[in-house]
Amino acid sequence: MSMDFSTPPYLLKNASVTRVMTQVLLALVPAIAVYTWLIGPAILIQIAIASLAALLGEALMLKVRRQPLAPFLGDGSAIVTAWLIALVFPPLAPWWMVVVGTLFAIVVAKQLYGGLGQNPFNPAMVAFAVCIVSFPALMSQWPNQALHLGFADQFQIIFGLTPRLDALTAATPLDALKTGLKLGEGQVGVAALLANQDVYGQFAGRGWEWITLCYLLGGLWLWQRKIITWQVPTAYIGALAAISGALWLYDPAQFASPLFHLFSGGAMLGAFFIATDPVSGSTTPRGKLIFGAGAGLLTYLIRVFGGYPDGVAFAILLMNICTPLIDLYTQPPIFGMKNGK
Amino acid sequence: MITWAEFKEIFVNGTWRQNSSLVQMLGMCPLLAMTTSLVNGAMLSLATIIVMGSSGFVVALLRNFIPYEIRIPVFILIAAVMVTVVDLGMNAYMHDMYNILGIFIPLIITNCLVLARIETFAVKNGPLQAMFDGAFMGLGMLWTLSLLGAIREFIGTGTVLSGIEAVIPGLHQIEVLPADYPGFLVSILPPGAFIVLACMVAAKNWYEVKAAERAKRQPPAPISAAGCH
Numbered sequence: 001m002s003m004d005f006s007t008p009p010y011l012l013k014n015a016s017v018t019r020v021m022t023q024v025l026l027a028l029v030p031a032i033a034v035y036t037w038l039i040g041p042a043i044l045i046q047i048a049i050a051s052l053a054a055l056l057g058e059a060l061m062l063k064v065r066r067q068p069l070a071p072f073l074g075d076g077s078a079i080v081t082a083w084l085i086a087l088v089f090p091p092l093a094p095w096w097m098v099v100v101g102t103l104f105a106i107v108v109a110k111q112l113y114g115g116l117g118q119n120p121f122n123p124a125m126v127a128f129a130v131c132i133v134s135f136p137a138l139m140s141q142w143p144n145q146a147l148h149l150g151f152a153d154q155f156q157i158i159f160g161l162t163p164r165l166d167a168l169t170a171a172t173p174l175d176a177l178k179t180g181l182k183l184g185e186g187q188v189g190v191a192a193l194l195a196n197q198d199v200y201g202q203f204a205g206r207g208w209e210w211i212t213l214c215y216l217l218g219g220l221w222l223w224q225r226k227i228i229t230w231q232v233p234t235a236y237i238g239a240l241a242a243i244s245g246a247l248w249l250y251d252p253a254q255f256a257s258p259l260f261h262l263f264s265g266g267a268m269l270g271a272f273f274i275a276t277d278p279v280s281g282s283t284t285p286r287g288k289l290i291f292g293a294g295a296g297l298l299t300y301l302i303r304v305f306g307g308y309p310d311g312v313a314f315a316i317l318l319m320n321i322c323t324p325l326i327d328l329y330t331q332p333p334i335f336g337m338k339n340g341k
Numbered sequence: 342m343i344t345w346a347e348f349k350e351i352f353v354n355g356t357w358r359q360n361s362s363l364v365q366m367l368g369m370c371p372l373l374a375m376t377t378s379l380v381n382g383a384m385l386s387l388a389t390i391i392v393m394g395s396s397g398f399v400v401a402l403l404r405n406f407i408p409y410e411i412r413i414p415v416f417i418l419i420a421a422v423m424v425t426v427v428d429l430g431m432n433a434y435m436h437d438m439y440n441i442l443g444i445f446i447p448l449i450i451t452n453c454l455v456l457a458r459i460e461t462f463a464v465k466n467g468p469l470q471a472m473f474d475g476a477f478m479g480l481g482m483l484w485t486l487s488l489l490g491a492i493r494e495f496i497g498t499g500t501v502l503s504g505i506e507a508v509i510p511g512l513h514q515i516e517v518l519p520a521d522y523p524g525f526l527v528s529i530l531p532p533g534a535f536i537v538l539a540c541m542v543a544a545k546n547w548y549e550v551k552a553a554e555r556a557k558r559q560p561p562a563p564i565s566a567a568g569c570h
Contacts, residue, residue: 100525108536134526 017116021076023227024273027218028083031269034214035087038207039143042091042154047083049095049158053102054082061111077116081105084124084273088266088313089131090142092157092169097138101127121320122280128313140309141169145198145206173205174265175309177256189253194260204263212263219272228276231285235292236271236299237262243300255304265303265310270295274312280320287323287330295319343469351470355477362485362538363545367454371445372486373534377497380504382490383483384438385445388427390479392449393458396420397475400459401468416459417450424450437507454478485541492537497529498522 035043058078062069085102105123113119132139143149147168149157156162171179180193194200201209222228240261247255261267266274275281275295282291295315302311361367368389376382399419400407407415428446431439439446449455458478463471495501499518506512527533 130527133530134528135523138523 017075017077020227021080023222023225024080025076025083027222027227028087028215028273030218031087031211031214032083035091035211038210039091039145040149040154041151042143042149042158043086045155045158046086046089046091046093046098049098050082050086050089050102051079053099054078054085054106057103057106058111061107062115065111065115067115072116075116078106078110081110081123081127084269085127087269088124088128090139090169092141092143092154092164093138094160094164095158097131097135101131104130117279119279120323121317122274122277125274125313125316125320129317132308132313140171140175142172144168144170170199172265172309173199173208174303177260178304178309181254186254190256191253194256203259209263212268215268215272219268222272222276228272229285229288231288232276232281232292232295233271235289236275236296237267239293239296240267240271240300243297244304247304261300261303266312267299270299270312270316275316275319280316280323282323282326282330284327284330284332286332287326290326290330291319291323294322343467343473347470348473351473352477355474355479356481356484359478360481360485360545361454361478362482362489363542365454365457367457368452368482371448371452372489372538373531375442375445376486376490376493376534377529378494378503379487379491380502380508381441382486384435384508385442385449386479386483386486388431388442388446389449389452389454389482390476391427392420392423393455393475393479394472395426395475396423396455397459397463397471398468399423400463401466401471404464407464412464413456413460416456420455420459421450435508438504441504441507454482489534489537489541493528493533496525496537497527497533498524 032043032047055073055078058073059069062072082102085105086098089098089101105127109121109123109126110116110119128139141164149168153162157164157168170176176196176199177190177193180188181190184193197206200206203209204212219228219233223230223233241258244255244258244261248257256264271292275292282288295312295318298315298318299311302308302314306314308314359365362372371385375385396416396419400416403415403419424447427449431442431446458475459471462474466474491501494503495517499516499522501515501517502512503514505514528537
């Protein structure tokens with residue numbers, strides 16, 4: 001997939017799929033390192049399971065579709081999908097759920113639509129949506145931060161060798177806040193709930209806030225490397241900050257601050273790594289702004305007023321549906337022509 | 342009367358070549374809502390067979406007396422009578438099943454397949470041909486919806502024939518997968534119907550292409566799939 005044709009501009013950069021995907025994976029490494037350090041090595045097991053499942057699924061479908069194996073398996077796109085799936089799934093999710101999600105993403109969401117570059121929906125987000133709809137209980141069990149489980153314990157839980165005890169898991173910081181506010185019926189404020197040091201840290205979920213910060217740093221590096229453009233993340237973060245800020249100013253006791261929302265759940269991962277997907281997202285500059293803003297707005301509405309613990313996956317899938325329409329109405333004018341004339 | 346060749350032609354058309362779900366893509370709404378299990382899909386199709394067979398027969402009998410300008414309301418009226426008969430009959434004799442299928446029994450009248458077959462076939466053919474056409478169209482729907490329901494039920498809950506006791510007392514569902522199968526809920530939800538149906542359409546097209554290749558003939562021209570509901 002190298003672009004070596006001789007048309008202007010003659011300043012070429014080596015923009016092969018493999019190169020882009022490798023840099024995306026590199027940008028995720030700091031976050032994974034912090035994840036391993038703060039939450040436990042379970043994420044490494046999940047990444048291994050998901051990568052294996054993704055490569056197997058990809059190889060199987062390529063064989064069925066009579067496509068060459070080596071170039072498509074080696075381009076790293078399946079690995080990126082697998083890593084994103086591992087990062088958005090609960091780290092102690094049973095192994096079969098990760099396999100089911102990954103296979104669904106690769107076989108149905110990617111290959112059945114025509115493979116790399118043809119999928120209308122982001123495969124990792126399809127995996128998340130399918131699993132949270134099918135296995136809502138298991139997808140809501142996040143590790144209890146008060147317990148520090150070692151590699152052996154986490155390995156046994158993932159592979160079902162020890163029973164899944166309720167005490168091992170807890171709700172996500174976002175879910176805990178939503179449930180707390182609902183149970184408090186207007187009497188319990190956000191500040192009182194955020195004071196719980198078992199769940200919350202300096203400015204967002206305990207532990208998770210630093211992982212999210214690493215997503216932000218990795219994303220900024222991707223932007224600096226020109227792998228992604230500024231429009232989608234800026235619009236996403238701007239829209240999420242604007243709506244959460246407006247409601248926070250309206251009633252700080254019932255709505256968490258923009259800082260909390262930006263560094264909770266999958267907001268940063270979504271803004272820099274998922275909404276920027278060049279295949280399923282908008283491609284025009286103005287379209288990217290609309291796409292990002294829409295996804296940010298929907299993320300907030302779903303995570304605060306909806307029934308699911310986080311809204312990133314559904315927000316991005318819903319905006320994926322709108323992508324063809326957005327692109328149609330935001331086509332830049334041809335050079336030298338007036339817009340629309 | 343009807344010849345054997347005509348009968349065969351109507352049978353192949355209804356159950357395979359112009360299959361209502363796989364080729365014509367008609368009646369998507371009951372398909373989505375009612376194929377959550379084999380029994381539900383099969384029972385709704387059986388009701389549709391009765392409605393389509395009888396209304397095709399009656400319309401074909403009266404085809405020379407129905408004024409062209411108001412034919413559609415008359416067709417709908419005749420079909421609605423048959424739907425009411427099936428609706429009341431199921432309510433009386435299969436009450437449990439009636440409760441499960443609920444609004445989808447009266448809604449058979451809104452299935453475009455019913456009106457489509459009357460308008461394109463029953464008004465131009467004899468009563469026997471029209472009756473068989475309606476019944477075999479329904480038969481095509483029966484096997485498609487039963488298969489679709491069975492696949493969705495198996496993936497979604499690990500059982501087959503759940504709810505059979507409402508139709509044939511004494512029979513029980515078969516637990517194919519062990520009891521700790523967690524279930525794959527998305528298969529029971531409407532997206533699952535679309536995904537499984539798409540796989541079935543693909544399988545049919547793949548088979549047809551292979552068959553055409555084997556016969557060394559040109560593959561049949563694709564029949565336009567009109568969507569509705």
